[in-house]
Amino acid sequence: xFAVYAESFSSDDPLTGLVVGERPDPEVPDGxxxxxxxxxxxxxxxxxxxxxxxxxxxQLPMILGCDAAGLDEDGNEVLVHAVVSDPGWTGDDETxxxxxSLLSERHQGTFADxxxxxxxxxxxxxASLSFEEAACLPTAWLTAYRMLFKQGGLKAGDTVLVxxxxxxxATALIALARAGGLRVLATSRDExxxxxxxxxxxxxxxxxxxxxxxxxxxxxxxxxxxxxxxxIRALRPGGTIVTSGTTSGPKLDDAELTRIFFLQLRxxxxxxxxxxxxxxxxxxxxxxxxxxxxxxxxxxxxxxxGFAAMAAGDVFGKIxxxx
Numbered sequence: 180x181f182a183v184y185a186e187s188f189s190s191d192d193p194l195t196g197l198v199v200g201e202r203p204d205p206e207v208p209d210g211x212x213x214x215x216x217x218x219x220x221x222x223x224x225x226x227x228x229x230x231x232x233x234x235x236x237x238q239l240p241m242i243l244g245c246d247a248a249g250l251d252e253d254g255n256e257v258l259v260h261a262v263v264s265d266p267g268w269t270g271d272d273e274t275x276x277x278x279x280s281l282l283s284e285r286h287q288g289t290f291a292d293x294x295x296x297x298x299x300x301x302x303x304x305x306a307s308l309s310f311e312e313a314a315c316l317p318t319a320w321l322t323a324y325r326m327l328f329k330q331g332g333l334k335a336g337d338t339v340l341v342x343x344x345x346x347x348x349a350t351a352l353i354a355l356a357r358a359g360g361l362r363v364l365a366t367s368r369d370e371x372x373x374x375x376x377x378x379x380x381x382x383x384x385x386x387x388x389x390x391x392x393x394x395x396x397x398x399x400x401x402x403x404x405x406x407x408x409x410x411i412r413a414l415r416p417g418g419t420i421v422t423s424g425t426t427s428g429p430k431l432d433d434a435e436l437t438r439i440f441f442l443q444l445r446x447x448x449x450x451x452x453x454x455x456x457x458x459x460x461x462x463x464x465x466x467x468x469x470x471x472x473x474x475x476x477x478x479x480x481x482x483x484x485g486f487a488a489m490a491a492g493d494v495f496g497k498i499x500x501x502x
Contacts, residue, residue, distance in 0.1 A: 180204050183290035183482040184242045188231030194486055196229050202242060205287060205295035212252055212298045214259055218314035219289040220246040221485050221498040222347065223426065224281065233284050244289035245282050248313035251301055258313045259289065260300040260454045274451050290479060292502060302457050305465040315471035315497040316460060318451065319347035323355055324460045325452035326399050326421045335360030337396040340413050342366050342406040344376035344384065347497045348423065350472045352399045353379045358469045364395060375495050379472060394418070402426055411435040411444065419445040472496030
């Protein structure tokens with residue numbers, strides 16, 4: 180079958196290990212099923228995989244991709260939940276399973292004609308969502324949904340700051356926060372991305388690091404080192420920072436610990452989301468009409484173009500590959 184996969188690693192030039200070609204059809208263990216992929220979304224996780232983060236040499240070649248929407252074995256329109264629990268996990272929240280993985284880590288990913296997944300990972304797709312829109316949900320949009328409403332505990336009327344408008348998670352945060360009745364502030368170094376953030380639903384936008392006119396109830400943080408101090412200083416006493424990524428690097432010059440304990444701030448980590456949260460997210464989009472921002476949709480055989488755009492930071496919203 181056709182697939183987009185990692186053949187080797189390079190930290191300096193990750194695209195050198197990217198191959199667009201043929202791979203064997205998926206093996207289907209007991210309790211698993213197959214989905215014929217119609218659309219799959221690109222994530223930073225896929226670039227990190229090409230750098231060798233989360234993968235070992237002996238796992239190569241590995242088909243990349245966490246997200247997918249398509250048709251199940253009975254022809255039903257579905258999307259795929261990307262978190263694969265350990266077979267022995269019995270908890271309600273699979274994101275807490277210490278042995279969990281994402282598709283394309285221990286199991287072949289979604290950038291292919293077909294992907295094998297546990298039956299429980301198949302979620303019905305609302306007819307109101309296109310395959311391209313639905314493919315954006317399982318990683319970036321689910322991460323944003325959990326950050327805002329589960330880990331952040333935010334409710335209508337609260338004020339939230341979204342750092343780094345432009346990426347897939349950040350654009351999802353802005354759109355979902357506005358749909359949830361929050362007052363939304365957003366930052367970006369890029370004037371064009373600030374303008375797009377306003378169009379997407381942000382009430383106010385600011386340059387990265389700019390002094391805000393008010394303190395916020397919560398900050399959604401996916402950038403890391405470059406914005407951390409600004410995020411901490413933007414919070415009201417007792418406020419919350421929810422972090423799900425470190426695109427500018429994980430190491431901090433100053434963690435702002437004094438400010439954190441003196442103002443009794445809460446720092447909460449967040450990763451992906453559960454199958455039930457993914458189902459709730461699809462219901463929310465179906466009911467509200469909110470839709471993922473798609474930067475570009477490319478045929479999967481042009482996947483290299485999409486990877487190059489993401490590596491260059493030339494993105495607002497999601498890059499989607501179609502079959």
